[in-house]
Each structure stands twice: as structure tokens, then as C-alpha cells.
Amino acid sequence: MMTEEYYSKQHEGRIYMLINQPSTITFDYAYCEKIIKHHSKSFYYAFSGLPKEKARAVYAIYAFCRIADDCVDENKKIDEQLTALDQLANELYLFSKGEEINHPLWRALRDVFNRFDMDIQPFYEQLTGQRMDIHFMMPANLSSLEVYSKYVAGSVGKMLLPIIASESQKNLHHVAENLGIAMQLTNILRDVGEDYRDKGRIYLPLEEMKRYSYHEVLLSEGSITQGFINLWEYLATRAEYLYDNFTQHIDEFDKDSRFPVLSSAYIYQGILNSVRKSGYDCFNQKNYVSAVEMAKLVARASM
Incomplete structure (x- = not known):
């Protein structure tokens, strides 16, 4: 105890x-x-x-x-x-x-x-x-990566649901879970180098790594090949789809919760663009949303 x-x-x-x-x-x-x-x-x-x-x-x-x-x-x-x-x-x-x-x-x-x-x-x-x-086991494919993400992050979305959608008459469990999965995919795409260097883990799915001709030796070298960029964008596109799916349901959340929840989604999604602006360098630097960009994303959420 x-x-x-x-x-x-x-x-x-x-x-x-x-x-x-x-x-x-x-x-x-x-x-x-x-x-x-x-x-x-x-x-x-x-x-x-x-x-x-x-x-x-x-x-x-x-x-x-x-x-x-x-x-x-x-x-x-x-x-x-x-x-x-x-x-x-x-x-x-x-x-x-x-x-x-x-x-x-x-x-x-x-x-x-x-x-x-x-x-x-x-x-x-x-x-x-x-x-x-x-x-830990390296995910075999995107589907297995999303199962993992569902437990570590989708669960958080469902924990928060009774607070931010307390008045909703609709079942938003899947929507909240998908937002958590999108955020976890974002974490993974931001921390590729750190996860490998500090934890010895590769969260990038094996099937997709093979499809885009990217392997562990290249990852260990921090190589940003066209294959890596294509792989990264494939996963980012999936995350962005889940973010978009969430925003389509924002009106079903409590009125007093919409702005904070949407802000958090926009800010987290903004991390993906930060990685893009860095030339997809998620090996040698920590990509984050700047204070200026964060203010812009929050302003967007208020519209």
C-alpha cells in the first residue's frame, strides 16, 4: 500500500x-x-x-x-x-x-x-x-500502435469526458479516445530520437518502416531520409485525421469546456507543424509550439 x-x-x-x-x-x-x-x-x-x-x-x-x-x-x-x-x-x-x-x-x-x-x-x-x-514490443503496424495509444492516452480522454461533456446526450467515448490517440501519435512523432536514445524504444510501426525503406540503423544515426519523411507524414496524417474528427464534434461538449479543450487539441496538433518547420529533425532537438504560435492557436480556438 x-x-x-x-x-x-x-x-x-x-x-x-x-x-x-x-x-x-x-x-x-x-x-x-x-x-x-x-x-x-x-x-x-x-x-x-x-x-x-x-x-x-x-x-x-x-x-x-x-x-x-x-x-x-x-x-x-x-x-x-x-x-x-x-x-x-x-x-x-x-x-x-x-x-x-x-x-x-x-x-x-x-x-x-x-x-x-x-x-x-x-x-x-x-x-x-x-x-x-x-x-515493450515494437508495434507491428499502425493498428497495433493505435491499440497501445488507446490505453496510454485514449484512456485519458475517457477519464476527462464526464467533466468536459457532462451535459451531452451523445456517447462521445470514441471521440475522446481518438483525441487521446492523436495526441499520443504526436508525442511519438516528436520524440523519435529521444525514445530511441534514452529508452531504446522504436514506436514507429515495423510494417510502415519497411514500406518506406527506413530501418533501425538509419534511425540510430538520426538520418532524415525521404523515406523517413514519408513515414513520418503517413503517421502525422493519421493523427491529423483524428484531430479533425474530434473538432467536428466540439459542439457536443459542454459550452464552458469547448474553448479549453479545442485549444489543447490545436496546441498539440501544432507540434506536428513545429517538427515540419525544423526539417523533420526529431532526433537532435525538442520541437515545441512557441509562445507566439500558441497564442495564435488559442485565438483560432476562440473563433
Whole structure:
């Protein structure tokens, strides 16, 4: 079972540390907000525009996903990763039974579940996605890559749905899931070099790599061949299709949530154009949306 002491030991020196902090719901949400501000400024920038109650719910969900991600990223050995993830899974099980531990994350999430018509299943799907990362296998094709993306990112879209589409009479699960998949594909296309260099992972699907005559030796050299560009664009086109599909349904989301959600989609989609502007260099630099471009994308979302 995880305790506050466990979190402090696991994340010593980072924003997760808890030392004699007051157990109030304001503090609990502030804890979650610090996590999203630290790890995803663009995500925070977009969703901080939600009404307070909804914004805080998003922060809590993000904090859960970040901690789940850290179970893998903060531990180097597989057995340590699995142990950390098993502990978090046990925490989630206790939460599902109404027996959560006394920790800011779980107290905040309990408040979220009390306020919104939440579904616990996507939280379990997120943990399944993390296990897929631990037992990583290079995706055979685009279809298998999207299955992986569905668990690690599509699940997040479904977690957020009761908050940003609380008034909708339509089933938007597939729409929210597709937005998550589009964002995960974007992450993969942005981090090709970093994933290979730092994690030894190739998320580019094998079937498509063969189709465009691109292989691991070229990737290890950071070679930006025409084949790589064609492969990259093939996956980017799929992501952009999913983004476009999402925007076609934006009017079905809550009125007070449309602008922040659309902003986040536009900002993330903008990463693809940033990579294009860099000459498809996702090996030697971190591509991101500039502050000026971000402002333009946010303005576009407000139209």
C-alpha cells in the first residue's frame, strides 16, 4: 500500500514531496495542480481556462496519470517498475471500494468522483497501458500502435469526458479516445530520437518502416531520409485525421469546456507543424509550439 511517506521517498526532491502538509481539499488540489504545471505547461495553459471546479478535476486526473507514468520512468529495473505499478493498482482498487488512503491525490480524486459522473474503468486502462510500456514490443503496424495509444492516452480522454461533456446526450467515448490517440501519435512523432536514445524504444510501426525503406540503423544515426519523411507524414496524417474528427464534434461538449479543450487539441496538433518547420529533425532537438504560435492557436480556438 502506498502512503504519503512512500510518495516522498519515491519522488524525493521533486514537487511530490509532502512534509507536514495540511489535509484540506484546497491543498489536495494544489498538490495536483503543481504536478501538471511542472510536467505539461501547454496542457495546463489550455485547461486552466475551465471553470474552477472542472479545472481542478482535470488537475487531479492528470496527477494520477503522471504518477502512473512515473512508476515506469522513475524506476530502471523491470521488477521495480512492476512493483510500483502493482502498488498503484492496489491503491486504485482500494479507491474503487471507497477505502482510499489518506493522500492528496486520492482525496482530490474522491472529490472529483463525488462531483462528476466518473467511470473507474479508464483509470485501470491507463495502468494497462503502463504495463504495455514495461513489456515493450515494437508495434507491428499502425493498428497495433493505435491499440497501445488507446490505453496510454485514449484512456485519458475517457477519464476527462464526464467533466468536459457532462451535459451531452451523445456517447462521445470514441471521440475522446481518438483525441487521446492523436495526441499520443504526436508525442511519438516528436520524440523519435529521444525514445530511441534514452529508452531504446522504436514506436514507429515495423510494417510502415519497411514500406518506406527506413530501418533501425538509419534511425540510430538520426538520418532524415525521404523515406523517413514519408513515414513520418503517413503517421502525422493519421493523427491529423483524428484531430479533425474530434473538432467536428466540439459542439457536443459542454459550452464552458469547448474553448479549453479545442485549444489543447490545436496546441498539440501544432507540434506536428513545429517538427515540419525544423526539417523533420526529431532526433537532435525538442520541437515545441512557441509562445507566439500558441497564442495564435488559442485565438483560432476562440473563433
